[in-house]
Amino acid sequence: SAVISQKPSRDICQRGTSLTIQCQVDSQVTMMFWYRQQPGQSLTLIATANQGSEATYESGFVIDKFPISRPNLTFSTLTVSNMSPEDSSIYLCSVDGGFPYGYTFGSGTRLTVV
Amino acid sequence: DQQVKQNSPSLSVQEGRISILNCDYTNSMFDYFLWYKKYPAEGPTFLISISSIKDKNEDGRFTVFLNKSAKHLSLHIVPSQPGDSAVYFCAAAHPGAQKLVFGQGTRLTINP
Incomplete structure (x- = not known):
């Protein structure tokens, strides 16, 4: 299955600033997925990123807040913009690992907004 | 609307005994179910899956049971080992959906 390198692994940010999270995959993949895990909550899909087209956002998530880039088939970034303490979460990128594995995940970015 | 629920936030089991983790779902269209394991500071890793055409899938110490009529699945770990200490997530997918x-x-x- 694919190996995903995600960085940074953690960060503490001031409210009102932005943070960009990067994910690099060791193979070419059509779709990359971005998830958020708020404290004590399940993993929630933020958006699906296809190379060469705009990302598709899930209900409750908007491009202005979570802009995504997908410049090629092995790389994607997620930016958390104008951060507030409510954005403190673990952010995870993932790719489809194929049957029967479901998704393969990066190691996650633990974001704390102060 | 929480379509997939794990009602026990925590479970403590003695080494060597059986661990049983439970998961309930509400959407009868789900046809594929997975269990992931997550250690601190790591992303979730795939553990075992089951298709809706089966009611049991086994892989070593791990067995997943699916009861479609009850919309319930469970993960059995036997015997439990200290390295099994982690957070376990169940997940479900619609037919043909990657989400x-x-x-x-x-x-x-x-x-x-």
Whole structure:
């Protein structure tokens, strides 16, 4: 299955600033997925990123807040913009690992907004 | 609307005994179910899956049971080992959909 390198692994940010999270995959993949895990909550899909087209956002998530880039088939970034303490979460990128594995995940970015 | 629920936030089991983690779902269209394991500071890793055409899938110490009429699945770990201590997530998918819906997770602690 694919190996995903995600960085940074953690960060503490001031409210009102932005943070960009990067994910690099060791193979070419059509779709990359971005998830958020708020404290004590399940993993929630933020958006699906296809190379060469705009990302598709899930209900409750908007491009202005979570802009995504997908410049090629092995790389994607997620930016958390104008951060507030409510954005403190673990952010995870993932790719489809194929049957029967479901998704393969990066190691996650633990974001704390102060 | 929480379509996949893990009602036990935590579970403590003695080493060598059986661990049983439970998951309920509400959407009868789900046809594929997975269990993931997550250690701190790591992303979730795939553990075992089951298709809706089966009611049991086994892989070593791990067995997943699916009861479609009850919309319930469970993960059995036997015998439990200290390295099994982690957070376990169940997830479900619609036919042909790449999107997974996750439960809230259950923190399993194996006591020596």
